[in-house]
Amino acid sequence: MQPMRQHTGRVxxxxxxxxxxxxxxxKQFLKRIERTGFGQYLFYNWRFDEQGNPDPDFELxxxxxxxxxxxxxxxxxxCGSSREHAPWAxxxxxxxxxxxxxxxxxxxxxxxKNGILPVKLPEETVRTLFARIESGETVDLTVDLEACRIDDxxxxxxxxxxxxxxxxxxxxxxxxxxxxxxQEDRIAKYEANRPAYYRIHPEPVK
Amino acid sequence: xxxxxxxxxxxxxxxxxxxPDQPAILYIDLHxxxxxxxxxxxxxLRLNGRKVRRPELTVATMxxxxxxxxxxxxxTDPVSAKQMETLAENCREFGVPLxxxxxxxxxxxxxIGPELGLTLPGKTIVCGDSHTSTHxxxxxxxxxxxxxxVEHVLATQCLQQSKPKTMEVHIKGxxxxxxxxxxxxxxVIAKIGTDGATGxxxxxxGEAIRNMSMEERMTVCNxxxxxxxxxxxxxxxxxxxxxxxxxxxxxxxxAFEEAKKAWRQLRTDExxxxxxxxxxxxxxxxxxxxxxxxxxxxxxxxDRVPHPESFPSATEQKSVKRALEYMGLEPGTPITDIHVxxxxxxxxxxxxxxxxxxxxxxxxxxxxxxxxxxxxxxxSQQVKRQAEAEGLDRIFRDAGFEWREAGCSMCLAMNAxxxxxxxxxxxxxNRNFEGRQGRGGRTHLVxxxxxxxxxxEGHFVDVRKWNLTD
Numbered sequence: 082m083q084p085m086r087q088h089t090g091r092v093x094x095x096x097x098x099x100x101x102x103x104x105x106x107x108k109q110f111l112k113r114i115e116r117t118g119f120g121q122y123l124f125y126n127w128r129f130d131e132q133g134n135p136d137p138d139f140e141l142x143x144x145x146x147x148x149x150x151x152x153x154x155x156x157x158x159x160c161g162s163s164r165e166h167a168p169w170a171x172x173x174x175x176x177x178x179x180x181x182x183x184x185x186x187x188x189x190x191x192x193x194k195n196g197i198l199p200v201k202l203p204e205e206t207v208r209t210l211f212a213r214i215e216s217g218e219t220v221d222l223t224v225d226l227e228a229c230r231i232d233d234x235x236x237x238x239x240x241x242x243x244x245x246x247x248x249x250x251x252x253x254x255x256x257x258x259x260x261x262x263x264q265e266d267r268i269a270k271y272e273a274n275r276p277a278y279y280r281i282h283p284e285p286v287k
Numbered sequence: 288x289x290x291x292x293x294x295x296x297x298x299x300x301x302x303x304x305x306x307p308d309q310p311a312i313l314y315i316d317l318h319x320x321x322x323x324x325x326x327x328x329x330x331x332l333r334l335n336g337r338k339v340r341r342p343e344l345t346v347a348t349m350x351x352x353x354x355x356x357x358x359x360x361x362x363t364d365p366v367s368a369k370q371m372e373t374l375a376e377n378c379r380e381f382g383v384p385l386x387x388x389x390x391x392x393x394x395x396x397x398x399i400g401p402e403l404g405l406t407l408p409g410k411t412i413v414c415g416d417s418h419t420s421t422h423x424x425x426x427x428x429x430x431x432x433x434x435x436x437v438e439h440v441l442a443t444q445c446l447q448q449s450k451p452k453t454m455e456v457h458i459k460g461x462x463x464x465x466x467x468x469x470x471x472x473x474x475v476i477a478k479i480g481t482d483g484a485t486g487x488x489x490x491x492x493g494e495a496i497r498n499m500s501m502e503e504r505m506t507v508c509n510x511x512x513x514x515x516x517x518x519x520x521x522x523x524x525x526x527x528x529x530x531x532x533x534x535x536x537x538x539x540x541x542a543f544e545e546a547k548k549a550w551r552q553l554r555t556d557e558x559x560x561x562x563x564x565x566x567x568x569x570x571x572x573x574x575x576x577x578x579x580x581x582x583x584x585x586x587x588x589x590d591r592v593p594h595p596e597s598f599p600s601a602t603e604q605k606s607v608k609r610a611l612e613y614m615g616l617e618p619g620t621p622i623t624d625i626h627v628x629x630x631x632x633x634x635x636x637x638x639x640x641x642x643x644x645x646x647x648x649x650x651x652x653x654x655x656x657x658x659x660x661x662x663x664x665x666x667s668q669q670v671k672r673q674a675e676a677e678g679l680d681r682i683f684r685d686a687g688f689e690w691r692e693a694g695c696s697m698c699l700a701m702n703a704x705x706x707x708x709x710x711x712x713x714x715x716x717n718r719n720f721e722g723r724q725g726r727g728g729r730t731h732l733v734x735x736x737x738x739x740x741x742x743x744e745g746h747f748v749d750v751r752k753w754n755l756t757d
């Protein structure tokens with residue numbers, strides 16, 4: 082996983098609440114067996130019409146926002162399906178940071194596993210940012226994970242909170258499977274003491 | 288000892304290590320795998336030279352992509368076929384048992400786990416699928432994970448997890464006739480919202496839950512994720528044990544008796560505190576119909592499509608306007624005036640034998656409206672066989688329903704079962720998101736009885752008004 086310490090980039094506003102993972106990456110694109118190449122399908126049904134033409138009203142199709150690497154969205158972002166294809170698509174498109182008042186749990190977790198930083202800010206701060214983007218006051222943001230601060234270089238500056246361990250893993254780009262495997266002795270000991278009735282009954286697949 | 292909740296007990300039993308200010312390392316008793324969220328995980332194992340630590344605690348099936356038509360024919364979508372073949376190859380390479388497309392036990396992962404007796408009280412169960420919460424109906428701690436975590440569990444049989452908070456959802460009293468588990472969970476989500484339980488594990492309690500069969504409890508727990516919860520749980524009881532006894536993978540004989548003794552302890556202690564509590568009166572719950580593009584956008588069948596102005600915040604009003612536009616609905620329209628083009632009875636929420644029995648009871652000796660195309664997709668091949676043995680397939684076919692092979696089907700429309708743009712569907716599935724059942728498709732979430740009645744009449748009806756004495 083690629084580590085993240087600080088990121089500066091254009092903000093793309095997406096002022097919608099409850100953006101679900103079916104919108105982030107529609108099901109017809111889940112059949113790939115690779116982790117890459119999903120960016121072209123990000124928000125597909127919102128970005129393109131039924132003939133595959135870009136919808137000029139959608140934010141990702143607007144010159145001011147299409148090269149964004151920081152997504153600003155409404156509450157409960159990433160609800161619905163557990164599909165990790167959603168963060169893969171966001172990352173592949175170029176997003177490294179997502180800012181919203183709240184996130185759905187599985188999506189939030191999946192972001193950290195892929196080097197994307199999801200930042201929770203209070204609803205009113207997010208509203209302020211949407212307004213500043215619309216007025217042109219805020220264009221780019223610098224998100225500093227070491228200092229836990231967001232700054233637009235034009236008078237907007239806020240701090241944010243993130244779980245210290247998740248922050249540590251993202252700063253270092255840690256492989257958490259390797260971290261868990263260091264507990265081999267404890268895993269083996271636990272396994273030796275599991276109740277007998279949880280041993281899978283030896284009935285082979287017919 | 289401090290009184291503990293059901294969730295606390297299962298959690299505590301599975302923490303193998305906990306560093307201060309770090310997530311717990313949780314042992315996983317059962318890992319369910321399907322074709323869509325696993326290929327990149329197996330590939331990750333190969334790239335890192337890792338193996339599957341406990342292949343026998345891992346069980347795979349094919350469900351999301353599978354055609355529900357004649358299984359003797361080849362899969363026509365080459366991309367779907369490739370994904371299924373990849374799962375088969377991965378299972379062979381890593382020694383994971385697989386219930387493939389042609390296996391007599393194949394089915395939706397959340398239907399076959401319980402039906403095979405793999406799902407047991409007190410287990411930790413994960414799957415790369417958000418509806419893994421279903422298995423909590425047995426008093427298991429079961430939740431959906433992403434593909435990176437699938438890889439983590441394959442390699443370590445463990446997961447790193449921060450301890451969630453707890454929420455009690457108490458349903459007091461008795462449900463009226465024609466009001467089902469689906470209506471209970473839709474009413475809960477309408478009340479608390481789709482992020483009302485974010486960061487929590489729900490425990491469902493109360494007389495209405497106690498009176499439910501295992502199938503009904505699974506319907507309730509299944510949609511916990513639609514309220515934002517990590518998991519939903521119901522304390523195991525005699526109903527649970529009766530369901531499990533004799534299932535292929537469930538413990539047998541003395542082992543089962545020993546297990547029951549332990550499982551009887553899996554209940555929230557007197558005086559244990561939940562972080563949040565919600566209470567509904569079963570008597571207040573009517574059959575539910577969703578009108579929008581989020582599972583929380585639902586009302587009773589006796590209600591009308593709401594006005595955007597009736598919502599308090601500007602953000603909500605905007606969401607509602609957008610949803611009504613997508614759904615092609617006018618505010619103020621009585622729910623029973625909404626006509627449907629399609630009816631889908633199936634999905635991990637409502638495709639079990641009891642769901643099909645309930646729908647068949649409504650359909651019996653009636654005909655599907657000429658304007659409606661209706662289908663039943665059993666959750667597993669075993670459900671299908673049982674339904675056929677009971678003659679339910681004849682009832683559905685005689686009425687004009689299509690009777691299909693098992694799979695996820697039109698719940699997410701990854702296969703050929705898909706809505707056309709603008710088509711309106713009464714669906715027993717779990718998500719009414721934009722485009723979920725096909726681009727431009729309009730989904731109304733309902734119970735199996737309500738879906739069956741809509742198929743007959745061509746529009747939503749209050750199934751409580753029907754005389755269903757059979």
